[in-house]
Amino acid sequence: MILERVNIPADLKRLTVPELKALAEEVRALIIDTVSRTGGHLAPSLGVVELTIALHYVLDTPSDKLVWDVGHQTYAHKILTGRKDRFPTIRTHGGLSGFPKRAESEYDCFDTGHASTSISAALGMAIARDLAGERYRVAAVIGDGSLAGGLAFEGLNHAGQLKRNLLVVLNDNRMAISKRIGAFGQYLTRITTAPAYTTFEKSLWDLLGKLPRDLGQPTRVLFRRFREGFKNLIVPGLTFEELGYHYEGPVDGHDLEALIEILRRVKDLPGPTLLHVLTVKGKGFQPAESDAERFHGVCAFDPETGDFRDHKDIPSYTEVFGTSLVEFARQDKRIVAITAAMPEGTGLDCFRREIPERFFDVGIAEQHALTLAAGLCGRWRRSTPPSCSGATTRSSTTSPCSGCRWCWPSTGQGWWARTARPTTGRSTCPTCAASPAWW
Secondary structure, eight states, X not given: OGGGGOSXXXXXXXXXXXXXXXXXXXXXXXXXXXXXXXXXEOHHHHTTHHHHXXXXXXXXXXXXXXXXXXXXXOHHHHIIIIITTTGGGTTSTTSOOSSOOTTTOTTOOSOOOSSSOHHHHHHHHHHHHHHHTOOOOEEEEEETTGGGSHHHHHHHHHHHHHOOOEEEEEEESSOSSOOOOSHHHHHHHHHHHSHHHHHHHHHHHHXXXXXXXXXXXXXXXXXXXHHHHHHHHHOOOHHHHHTTOEEEEEEETTOHHHHHHHHHHHTTOSSXXXXXXXXXXXXXXXXXXXXTTTTSEEOXXXXXXXXXSSOOSSOOHHHHHHHHHHHHHHHOTTEEEEESSOTTTTTTHHHHHHOGGGEEEOOSOHHHHHHHHHHHHHTTOEEEOOEEHHHHHHHHTTOOOTTOOBOOOEESOSEEGGGTEEOOOSOOOHHHHTSOOOO
């Protein structure tokens, strides 16, 4: 097995591309086999196997810093960074954490759970690097779902202003930003990152600047408009470029050869660069590809069929909450349910199915969810914005909800034993004290 020859990322650099492709299948098989026994986050990690290999192949980790936005997509990262022998212990007592942990490995440069934090953290590392006069690279991997979080936009905005050398890899597994793919798109990606193209573009821009002002300035404006218009016909990156980023992609996130080629080209570009990568959540395991939401976080299952092994007829507390809320909502038309990208994790999938007109999924945006709920309450609506306890503190400090009549459930209070990671524990924030329950 090729995986037996890989203990740290430096070992990847001795492999050929065909060997890297075979390695990807071995890593994927190990993830499926392990998670089928221990449970864990399956579909997210399966979707980034090739991307993980390519990043470690091109970058020089741990000297270069690789920041993962959502920690549960790092299973392949853990396997390739000296932890493959302990990987079967993931999410068990005394075993590997299900998330990046700096105390666990020098390759985990930032403790990450959920979400939208990677760009801000990576920018901080880039600033620290520049202030210290060091030369390492910094890369952040963020999903299209996490990009919807307000913190991600705050980081994007600041990084675009500061112009620090920073690579942001957008892992788009739903094609929510772009539907463009194909031979011509790949061709455009290649030519717009080739040194000859970028040198020509800069030289032409400089040449136009040397023309007389009454001629050079209008010509530059026309050149810029032509470039943006032509590129934006196919490439959805104009928004990022207007924010100050050099945008590249989309590129097939499961094509190792293409990933390595483009990462080599963009890794040392000056200023912030955004690389758009298209991946399939659950890649390589058909049940997870067919139902990525169901296989996002799983209990033990049969790796041959995908059937869950410890399914019980006794409903969970979360399921009881969801079905009860549906019954309350049928009796009270003022009740509205809000979730931050976790309809199943908060028990609201049944509400979404039964009363869709009063169900709102705001994405990974807990602050917006609570403020939205406060606005609804102000207009005599009774809202329910349940969240994971780890996300509660992300939202509670900014929500103007004093006196609002709502129910604010929180899942996962205390210690999540099977993730080997604590959450925030019991909520005692002033927001909660100021918000009376409505039943």
